[in-house]
Amino acid sequence: MATQHSRAAARLMMTPAVILLLLWMIVPLSMTLYFSFLRYNLLMPGMEEWIGFMNYEFFLTDPAFFAALTNTLLLVGGVLLITIVGGVLLALLLDQPIFGQGIVRILVIAPFFVMPTVSALVWKNMFMNPVSGLFAWIAKGFGLQPVDFFAEIPLLSIILIVAWQWLPFATLILLTALQSLDSEQLEAAEMDGAPPLSRFRSIILPHLARAITVVILIQTIFLLSVFAEILVTTNGGPGYATTNITFLVYAQSLLQFDVGGGSAGGIVAVILANIVAIFLMRMIGKNLDI
Amino acid sequence: MGQIILQDVTKQFGTVEVIKPLDLDIQDGEFVVFVGPSGCGKSTLLRLIAGLEDVTSGTILIDGQDATLTPPAKRRLAMVFQSYALYPHMSVAKNIAFPLRMAGLPRAEIDKKVKAAAATLNLTDYLDRRPGQLSGGQRQRVAIGRAIVREPAAFLFDEPLSNLDAALRVNMRLEISELHNQLQTTMIYVTHDQVEAMTMADKIVVLSAGRIEQVGSPLELYRAPKNTFVAGFIGSPKMNFIDGRDAQEAGAAQIGIRPEHLRLSMEEGKWSGLVTVSEHLGSDTFLHVNVDGVGTLTARSDGEFGVRHGDRVHLTPIEERIHRFDADGKAI
Numbered sequence: 001m002a003t004q005h006s007r008a009a010a011r012l013m014m015t016p017a018v019i020l021l022l023l024w025m026i027v028p029l030s031m032t033l034y035f036s037f038l039r040y041n042l043l044m045p046g047m048e049e050w051i052g053f054m055n056y057e058f059f060l061t062d063p064a065f066f067a068a069l070t071n072t073l074l075l076v077g078g079v080l081l082i083t084i085v086g087g088v089l090l091a092l093l094l095d096q097p098i099f100g101q102g103i104v105r106i107l108v109i110a111p112f113f114v115m116p117t118v119s120a121l122v123w124k125n126m127f128m129n130p131v132s133g134l135f136a137w138i139a140k141g142f143g144l145q146p147v148d149f150f151a152e153i154p155l156l157s158i159i160l161i162v163a164w165q166w167l168p169f170a171t172l173i174l175l176t177a178l179q180s181l182d183s184e185q186l187e188a189a190e191m192d193g194a195p196p197l198s199r200f201r202s203i204i205l206p207h208l209a210r211a212i213t214v215v216i217l218i219q220t221i222f223l224l225s226v227f228a229e230i231l232v233t234t235n236g237g238p239g240y241a242t243t244n245i246t247f248l249v250y251a252q253s254l255l256q257f258d259v260g261g262g263s264a265g266g267i268v269a270v271i272l273a274n275i276v277a278i279f280l281m282r283m284i285g286k287n288l289d290i
Numbered sequence: 291m292g293q294i295i296l297q298d299v300t301k302q303f304g305t306v307e308v309i310k311p312l313d314l315d316i317q318d319g320e321f322v323v324f325v326g327p328s329g330c331g332k333s334t335l336l337r338l339i340a341g342l343e344d345v346t347s348g349t350i351l352i353d354g355q356d357a358t359l360t361p362p363a364k365r366r367l368a369m370v371f372q373s374y375a376l377y378p379h380m381s382v383a384k385n386i387a388f389p390l391r392m393a394g395l396p397r398a399e400i401d402k403k404v405k406a407a408a409a410t411l412n413l414t415d416y417l418d419r420r421p422g423q424l425s426g427g428q429r430q431r432v433a434i435g436r437a438i439v440r441e442p443a444a445f446l447f448d449e450p451l452s453n454l455d456a457a458l459r460v461n462m463r464l465e466i467s468e469l470h471n472q473l474q475t476t477m478i479y480v481t482h483d484q485v486e487a488m489t490m491a492d493k494i495v496v497l498s499a500g501r502i503e504q505v506g507s508p509l510e511l512y513r514a515p516k517n518t519f520v521a522g523f524i525g526s527p528k529m530n531f532i533d534g535r536d537a538q539e540a541g542a543a544q545i546g547i548r549p550e551h552l553r554l555s556m557e558e559g560k561w562s563g564l565v566t567v568s569e570h571l572g573s574d575t576f577l578h579v580n581v582d583g584v585g586t587l588t589a590r591s592d593g594e595f596g597v598r599h600g601d602r603v604h605l606t607p608i609e610e611r612i613h614r615f616d617a618d619g620k621a622i
Contacts, residue, residue: 187342188375192389192436193363202388206379 029270035263042257055264059252065265067240068248069272075159075244076223082163083219084212087170091178092204094171105175112168116228123161124150124233150234154241161229166222170215177211178204213284220280224273245269291353292444292476293318294339299348301334301500308334310500311348316444316478316493321470324480325487325523326497332480333448335497339478340369340446353443363392368437369446372453374429376421376436383408383417386435393440407435410469427458434469444476451486463489484524488512496520518619521546527576529613530587542614542622549576551611552589556597559604563587565597579603 039051059065094105111119127134128149136146149157181204189199227246230236236243236251243251249269253262294316301309308331316322324332337343339350341362350358357365368389376385383404390400408414411431421429430450437445447466451459467490470477481487487494488508496503496511496519504516508524515521521529529546537545553559554577563581570593577589577597589605597603614622 182373182375184371184373184375185377187362188369188371188436189377189388190342191340191362191367191369192440193392194388195392198392202380203377206377209379 032263032266035259036267038260040258040260040263042259051260055260056268059261059264059268064240064243064248065268068243068245071155071240071242072224072244072246072272074155075162075226076220078156078159079163079166079223080216080219082159083166083170084174084215086163086167087174087215088205088208088212090167090171091174092200094175095178108171109168111165112172114165116165117232119165120161120229120232123157123164128157151238154234154238158226158229158233158242161233162223162226165229166219170219173211173215174208177208181207217280217284220276221273224269224276245272291318292316292442293351293353294444294476294478295351296339297349297351299335299338299350300346301331301338301343302346308500309338312500312502314495314502314505316476318476319474321467321477321479321490321492322495323487323491323493324478324495324497325482325484326503327523328482330497331500332482332497336369336446336448336478336480340367341365342369366440366443367446368440368442368444369448370430370433370437370450372449374421374433374450374453376429376432378421381418381420382413382424382432382435385421385432386413386439389436389440403439404435407439410438410472411435426454427462430454430462431465434466438469438473442475444478447477447479449480449482451481451483459486466490485526488524494524496523498523514621515546515613516621518544518546518615521613521615521621527588527590532584532587534584536584537614540612540614543617544615544619546613546615547587547607547611549588549590551608552587553606553608554589554591554595555604555606557604559606561587561606562602562604565599565601565603567599568597577603579605581605 036055037050037052038048039054040048090108094101094108098104114122125133130136130146130148130151133146133149135149139146147153185203185207186199189203194202225246226244227250230242230244230247231250234242236247245265246269249262249265252265253259294314296312296314298311298313299309300307300311312335324335326332334343338345341357341360345358348358349356352360352365352367377388380388386404386407387400390403395403404417405414408417411434413428413431413435416424416428416432421432424432433450450466451462454462463486466477466479470490479486479490491508493505494508494511495505498519503523504511504520506514511520511524515524518531522531525548527549529548530552531544531546533544537543561581561584563579563584565577566580566586567578569576569578573593575591575593575595575597577591577595579587579589581587587605589603616622
């Protein structure tokens with residue numbers, strides 16, 4: 001009886017917060033939806049009119065859209081690949097007892113604290129600059145032609161920068177997962193005659209599966225919306241070589257002043273993110289249910 | 291074959307000497323139990339034999355061959371861990387098959403051996419389950435199954451029963467003893483529980499602070515403990531130790547008498563005292579008696595001996611069962 005009453009009371013008291021959250025989400029979403037059906041250009045104020053699915057048609061048939069979609073997937077996939085492989089290896093290294101372990105771990109985690117714009121600028125101007133960058137200096141030291149990163153391999157350069165930022169996160173999560181592995185399991189495998197590589201494959205990797213899924217999920221959410229790194233380094237170029245969906249939406253709304261088209265792009269991005277989320281949820285559901 | 295000989299083996303962690311130089315012979319087919327209080331180095335000693343720790347000095351011979359530097363996998367020993375150390379993401383069948391798969395056996399042979407092991411251990415119905423879906427006793431059996439499929443020279447058990455409840459522990463104790471009778475393979479078993487040691491062992495090794503205190507059959511240790519440590523550790527309830535006048539009369543610094551070797555009487559005896567607590571177990575009654583001028587003694591009587599808190603009883607030690615110890619605690 002008491003629980004029935006308190007449940008009703010609890011619902012009543014939670015209502016304001018739930019409504020607030022709902023509004024918080026529903027207002028921008030519905031406004032974006034609404035704008036996406038309007039011809040809404042900032043250069044022509046007061047000329048808004050209903051145009052149905054025209055904005056979607058333009059956005060989806062724009063050759064830039066497919067370039068941006070490919071770039072988004074390459075960026076997410078590339079960064080995930082680097083951070084997970086690198087993260088597992090770094091976690092294995094950091095798990096070894098070494099002198100100054102605490103300081104080394106803090107150093108490894110440090111890139112995560114640098115804000116994206118700053119780190120991208122540092123990479124652009126101090127490492128990847130073809131004239132004064134560190135990499136150019138090293139290349140010249142070996143008598144090689146320096147690579148002009150953002151002209152020759154723009155997307156790969158962005159992937160490297162973003163991966164550098166996210167590697168600490170993956171390492172951190174994987175390291176804690178690694179530390180929760182019962183050492184007796186490894187010893188048992190050792191006694192069972194498993195060489196180090198088999199021990200890694202049959203014991204450590206399955207143990208890390210759950211953590212890896214968590215890393216993939218969280219990173220995917222953030223990597224779908226990478227923006228600052230692109231803005232400060234290549235501005236989406238050359239051509240559309242480094243434009244991802246997020247950047248395309250930005251370009252549409254704020255460089256071409258087409259708020260309607262940008263909103264349509266935003267909705268498309270939301271749908272794409274949801275498709276990715278469905279796949280991720282399936283994968284996680286399978287992996288978390290051990 | 292599974293003969294294991296330790297010669298002058300020591301182990302240091304940093305500057306701490308965990309195992310003091312010790313020699314030990316384990317014959318083929320023996321069931322040897324390492325027993326001692328926690329921190330006495332018994333698990334470390336087992337891990338040295340297993341090869342999971344490297345000896346600081348000394349030699350380990352397995353079947354006459356120097357195995358001191360042999361990696362664990364090559365020593366032909368199988369170990370059952372305290373936490374069972376089952377692989378959580380593999381089914382029971384895969385867990386048991388793991389060492390065979392690592393040895394590169396053909397699939398058909400692996401299947402045959404896994405089935406045979408499962409049949410021995412009553413695990414046939416559970417082969418497709420994951421360890422997480424098994425009870426403690428079943429997990430224990432899977433761990434043993436993983437050990438026996440390898441047909442090792444010797445089994446090493448590291449406190450395998452400490453995670454089970456009391457009833458199951460008695461069962462598994464029997465099962466392990468039966469397994470030993472069946473396989474006739476050397477087994478080395480580590481425990482802090484002297485009851486397990488007494489019931490299962492052919493030979494008990496009592497350890498304390500990294501030293502072997504005494505090696506012998508359960509009854510040898512019970513009848514003729516070499517020092518007060520062994521005397522106090524083996525037997526339940528603990529041996530009573532008495533010093534002072536009574537010890538001097540017997541020509542020793544300290545004498546010990548087991549609770550079951552004290553004759554109880556309501557009328558007369560050497561010592562008399564008040565019962566503080568009487569524990570009725572049904573088959574036995576343990577009396578804690580506060581003896582005048584001696585201290586608290588524990589005495590065992592049959593289950594029907596009806597005394598209560600506050601009653602006065604008389605105790606007489608059986609003369610030939612008194613253990614005499616010198617000032618250093620060594621048996622005289």
